[in-house]
Amino acid sequence: MHEPAAGAVTPAYSPVASSVEAMFREERGRLLAALVRRFGDLDLAEDVASEAIEAALTHWPVDGVPPRPGAWLMTTARRRAVDRLRRDQAYAARLALLQVEADRAGPTPPVDADGDLPDERLRLFFTCAHPALAAEDRGALILRCLAGLTTPEVARAFLVPSATMAKRIVRAKKKIREARIPFRVPDADELPQRLPGVLQVLYSIFTEGYAASSGPDLQRPDLAEESIRLARILRRLLPAEREVAGLLGLMLLVHARHDARTGPGGELVLLDGQDRGRWDRTMIEEGRGLVLVTLSGGPPGPYGVQAAIAALHDEAADVTTTDWPQIVALYDVLLVLVPSPVVALNRGVAVAMRDGPRAGLALLDELAAEPRLRGYHPYPAARADLLYRLGRFPEAAAAYRQALDLAGTEPERAHLRRRLDSLGLS
Amino acid sequence: MKYMLLIHSAATTEPAEGAEPESESFFQDWQNYDKAVKEAGIWVSGHSLADLTTATTVRVDATGDRIITDGPFAETREVLGGYYVIDVPDLDVALDWAARCPGSRNGGSVVVRPVAEFDV
Numbered sequence: 001m002h003e004p005a006a007g008a009v010t011p012a013y014s015p016v017a018s019s020v021e022a023m024f025r026e027e028r029g030r031l032l033a034a035l036v037r038r039f040g041d042l043d044l045a046e047d048v049a050s051e052a053i054e055a056a057l058t059h060w061p062v063d064g065v066p067p068r069p070g071a072w073l074m075t076t077a078r079r080r081a082v083d084r085l086r087r088d089q090a091y092a093a094r095l096a097l098l099q100v101e102a103d104r105a106g107p108t109p110p111v112d113a114d115g116d117l118p119d120e121r122l123r124l125f126f127t128c129a130h131p132a133l134a135a136e137d138r139g140a141l142i143l144r145c146l147a148g149l150t151t152p153e154v155a156r157a158f159l160v161p162s163a164t165m166a167k168r169i170v171r172a173k174k175k176i177r178e179a180r181i182p183f184r185v186p187d188a189d190e191l192p193q194r195l196p197g198v199l200q201v202l203y204s205i206f207t208e209g210y211a212a213s214s215g216p217d218l219q220r221p222d223l224a225e226e227s228i229r230l231a232r233i234l235r236r237l238l239p240a241e242r243e244v245a246g247l248l249g250l251m252l253l254v255h256a257r258h259d260a261r262t263g264p265g266g267e268l269v270l271l272d273g274q275d276r277g278r279w280d281r282t283m284i285e286e287g288r289g290l291v292l293v294t295l296s297g298g299p300p301g302p303y304g305v306q307a308a309i310a311a312l313h314d315e316a317a318d319v320t321t322t323d324w325p326q327i328v329a330l331y332d333v334l335l336v337l338v339p340s341p342v343v344a345l346n347r348g349v350a351v352a353m354r355d356g357p358r359a360g361l362a363l364l365d366e367l368a369a370e371p372r373l374r375g376y377h378p379y380p381a382a383r384a385d386l387l388y389r390l391g392r393f394p395e396a397a398a399a400y401r402q403a404l405d406l407a408g409t410e411p412e413r414a415h416l417r418r419r420l421d422s423l424g425l426s
Numbered sequence: 427m428k429y430m431l432l433i434h435s436a437a438t439t440e441p442a443e444g445a446e447p448e449s450e451s452f453f454q455d456w457q458n459y460d461k462a463v464k465e466a467g468i469w470v471s472g473h474s475l476a477d478l479t480t481a482t483t484v485r486v487d488a489t490g491d492r493i494i495t496d497g498p499f500a501e502t503r504e505v506l507g508g509y510y511v512i513d514v515p516d517l518d519v520a521l522d523w524a525a526r527c528p529g530s531r532n533g534g535s536v537v538v539r540p541v542a543e544f545d546v
Contacts (some may be wrong), residue, residue, distance in 0.1 A: 132517060179540045180427050182516035 246304030249290030436533035
């Protein structure tokens with residue numbers, strides 16, 4: 001098994017090495033964060049982290065895994081960094097200056113119980129999700145720095161060319177360096193303002209995983225799973241923050257239905273048509289546990305409420321026995337926390353389930369003038385469903401066509417076409 | 427690290443009847459802010475600019491001729507009204523000072539730009 005790679009074999013392509021490499025994905029984020037803390041420079045940290053992992057891939061299969069792998073990687077990476085700084089004195093002088101200021105900025109965190117490296121990743125989360133960075137770059141940076149994805153993997157995940165993603169990451173890192181976005185955890189009084197931004201980035205990675213799930217690209221990293229992994233890390237780093245629990249819970253409770261979302265022909269299956277036996281019970285149980293955390297000890301935040309709504313869906317045997325009154329009540333709470341027309345739309349759909357399609361349609365029609373729903377295909381699609389249930393078929397057909405004009409992914413469009421065809425009006 | 431805070435005010439459309447933008451509290455807010463910046467030991471420089479109607483634009487064309495024009499006048503919605511250069515450890519601190527600046531309120535905005543540093 002641990003056959004020494006005979007000279008020319010590139011470690012990355014040998015089966016032993018690639019499994020070790022997979023193991024390193026989380027270790028890499030931890031190492032990177034510790035190096036950023038030590039040297040105050042993301043580029044240098046990334047370079048020497050990669051070099052240390054390459055060295056481990058060469059040495060460990062031969063010499064065995066050292067007793068403290070994290071410390072081994074850190075020592076190796078630090079030596080490489082020191083070598084490089086000796087060769088480039090100007091660079092070293094600049095970093096030394098940065099370091100003086102970084103040391104002044106904050107205390108050293110405790111060593112994580114399950115590792116032999118101090119866990120500095122929380123700083124990196126806040127840096128990568130900094131509001132001064134372009135919104136589209138934050139998720140990419142987090143996937144690269146904290147999920148340990150390579151740039152081509154991040155590019156594939158977001159369905160953009162590798163060169164485009166490389167440019168975006170370079171641009172973001174340049175801004176971090178030149179505008180000096182700090183590597184620090186916000187103080188307790190800033191945290192309520194900054195944490196939602198981090199959660200938003202993770203949630204948008206999660207939803208991107210669903211929105212972009214069109215192509216049959218098997219090599220594409222699963223963004224939903226990556227975002228769950230990142231949320232788990234964040235949950236360990238911020239155990240007292242209930243919205244982190246809420247976000248992780250929401251992701252698990254939605255992702256539990258993942259397999260049932262696709263029919264035998266690859267077609268999209270919505271909640272009311274899903275085979276609930278295919279839902280992942282383990283994920284649901286974990287998600288429900290997190291909902292309890294979010295709902296105790298004070299008023300819940302938006303992710304906690306959304307997780308509670310998802311839990312009610314997951315607990316029901318079918319659509320008709322779902323606790324719609326409770327779901328509507330939770331949407332009422334959510335609408336206060338997040339007054340957005342999208343939330344109002346979802347509330348309207350829930351009211352339709354509780355009180356009938358006519359009541360729901362009245363609420364949806366009130367939203368007709370909302371500019372933020374104008375290009376949002378779930379709005380005409382939901383209206384179409386309610387019109388269909390009311391037997392107003394020509395209007396339903398018009399609304400389905402409107403949704404089709406806007407719908408993004410092919411499975412969604414196919415679903416809308418099936419609904420439209422079932423009306424027999426086209 | 428030095429940052430310039432470029433203070434943009436919302437374009438001065440006709441003030442609403444009875445509105446007094448140059449009220450006492452307006453000056454008081456600016457005085458307090460200016461004092462705070464200086465007391466924090468981060469002040470490098472800063473000026474408030476005279477009204478945009480006094481501005482003059484200079485261009486030199488390919489033949490070396492000067493082209494002098496009156497203005498520019500506010501074609502954009504916001505007008506640069508002044509600036510500070512502050513010296514603080516990082517962007518977060520700079521953003522805090524920008525948020526405290528009275529110029530970031532009431533439709534105004536403050537653009538925070540790092541001052542370029544050249545290795546000599």
